[in-house]
Amino acid sequence: MVRFDASESLTPFRVAGGGYGSILCDAAIARQVEPRWFEPGSWGADAQAVGSGGRGGAWFVEGPFGHAVLRHYLRGGLAARLSRDLHLWRGADRARSFLEFRLLRELRGDGLPVPEPVAACYLRRGAFYRAAILVERLCDVHSLAELAAGNRAPWQQAGELIARCHRGGLDHVDLNAHNILFDADGQGWVIDLDRCRKRLPETGWRARNLARLERSLLKLRGERPVEDVRTDFARLREAYDARWAKGY
Secondary structure (H helix, E strand, C coil): CCCCCCCEEEEEEECCCCCEEEEEEEHHHCCCCCHHHHCHHHHHHHCEECCCCECECEEEEEECCEEEEEEECCCCCCHHHHCCCCEECCCHHHCHHHHHHHHHHHHHHCCCCCCCEEEEEEEEECCEEEEEEEEECCCCEEEHHHHHHCCCCCHHHHHHHHHHHHHCCEECCCCCCCCEEEECCCCEEECCCCCCEECCCCHHHHHHHHHHHHHHHHHCCCCCCHHHHHHHHHHHHHHHHHHHHHCC
């Protein structure tokens, strides 16, 4: 687990009704950070819902920190029938927002292409909590899903990008075609690192990440034949293997 460091700041707060929480951010913005930053309603018309990928619960916002994405941590599957956003409290260090914030900071310190975290928070009431995070918005980019739909996907760059992240130990448990972004120059990033972690670069989890991505591409193929998608993924995998073999 990534631990607290001297560049971080924790700001506790309380809300009406007995709830309390804390905000984790870079010490440089600690005097500015406010709990309202994590509520899309507080941004009014400036909060624009993110329309693709994920389960919803994400908005583009702009504030003192610049352009960012505000994301609430939602649950899927059967758990969502009970509550979309309540999570069992296991301590502040295990809050999903804090874990992702610290992972992003560590990965950026390693030079990996992930967004910069702005701030993270949790709000606890009793045995449950809600959580949210603000991360840098990557502007003028398109997802691998969008690029593949238009037959413009940079398969070689995508394979090399994933190999680079895997070499750095990033186990991205939701590596789908919406979570890989490219700009017009072919620069790539991976996003949405909820529940991800750093691990030794072993074969098992790397294979699961790649299989998850292939399933995603097949699911999003639209009218494209399955054979074409598998051919494209083979190009990605060839580039991945070549980059992995180089050891960097």
